[in-house]
Amino acid sequence: MRASIVGLAFSTAARDADYVPTGHRALAETASLPVEAALEVLRPIFEDEAVKKAGHDLKFDAIVLAQHGVTLRGFDTDTMLASYLIDATRSEHKLEDLALEHTSYKALTEEDVCGRGTKAVSLADLPVEAAVDFACERADLVGQLVPIFNEQLAKDELTDVYDTLERPLIESLPFSMSDRQGGMFGLLHALESIATLLLMCDARDLGTAIGERPPSPGSEIEWEESPDLENITALAEKEFFEPNLYLYDAYPGGIGFSEPLYRTHQLLLTKTRELIERKSHDECANGSATARMTSSPPMRIKASAHL
Numbered sequence: 001m002r003a004s005i006v007g008l009a010f011s012t013a014a015r016d017a018d019y020v021p022t023g024h025r026a027l028a029e030t031a032s033l034p035v036e037a038a039l040e041v042l043r044p045i046f047e048d049e050a051v052k053k054a055g056h057d058l059k060f061d062a063i064v065l066a067q068h069g070v071t072l073r074g075f076d077t078d079t080m081l082a083s084y085l086i087d088a089t090r091s092e093h094k095l096e097d098l099a100l101e102h103t104s105y106k107a108l109t110e111e112d113v114c115g116r117g118t119k120a121v122s123l124a125d126l127p128v129e130a131a132v133d134f135a136c137e138r139a140d141l142v143g144q145l146v147p148i149f150n151e152q153l154a155k156d157e158l159t160d161v162y163d164t165l166e167r168p169l170i171e172s173l174p175f176s177m178s179d180r181q182g183g184m185f186g187l188l189h190a191l192e193s194i195a196t197l198l199l200m201c202d203a204r205d206l207g208t209a210i211g212e213r214p215p216s217p218g219s220e221i222e223w224e225e226s227p228d229l230e231n232i233t234a235l236a237e238k239e240f241f242e243p244n245l246y247l248y249d250a251y252p253g254g255i256g257f258s259e260p261l262y263r264t265h266q267l268l269l270t271k272t273r274e275l276i277e278r279k280s281h282d283e284c285a286n287g288s289a290t291a292r293m294t295s296s297p298p299m300r301i302k303a304s305a306h307l
Helices: 035-046 058-067 079-086 095-103 110-114 128-155 159-171 177-199 229-236 258-263 265-285
Strands: 007-013 016-021 053-055 075-078 206-211 244-249
Touching (some): 053 128, 058 075, 079 128, 095 128, 128 159, 177 206, 177 244, 258 265
Antiparallel strands (some): 206 244
């Protein structure tokens, strides 16, 4: 599964940005360049460690570029990560919200450009001229936010945390396919553990599954044995990259777990994150950070509730 690149926006000075269109389908005065040709020209910059890059969610950028054969290097400040470190209680860290809060500037949103509801279109279906302001504005806003967040990180004594924990994690991306698959199975196991506590039920009352899209009605997927490294490798061969995680009522027809679990899904996500962070901290404190996989019964999909 490969994410398409509609365009690339850059800013190297305040109030100044450039946009390279690569995937616009709409007819317009400005034509899109072939994405592979554009990336080949830009590859030396992307892969140059000495050319520092700032962005909003550099992890996503690194993964998408890696899908196209480009290794992003020279990570500097990720404004999304910096925002999370400064205020982890925020429910969202959208660039437009941060710009309004820290610069008093009301930025364009994707809805402003692409429309809302049933009339919404994708960025790829917009002419280049309609996307330039949106893309360039976001690139420029990152540049404006970087010094603000760096100053706040220093004030809160979080600079070392960012430099020694958060940024190295981005630089280690993209993880191998097997690493990502293993991480998804670990995350699903953590979600299941917290869900059983919230619902006060037995682990056997809930089912779990991973898929790229919701299973069709009446479909059934079964793994004859618990996921292990061999299963993960086999899944990797199918380009399984952006999974959906499912927790569902394990009994045919359900006995009422899906609805209360959906109502508490935000608490489920929060507690799962806390569990993972606490576990990671404990393992690092003990001088090890190893992944452990435990056996579990075969997983079978009967009905699912997509959180």
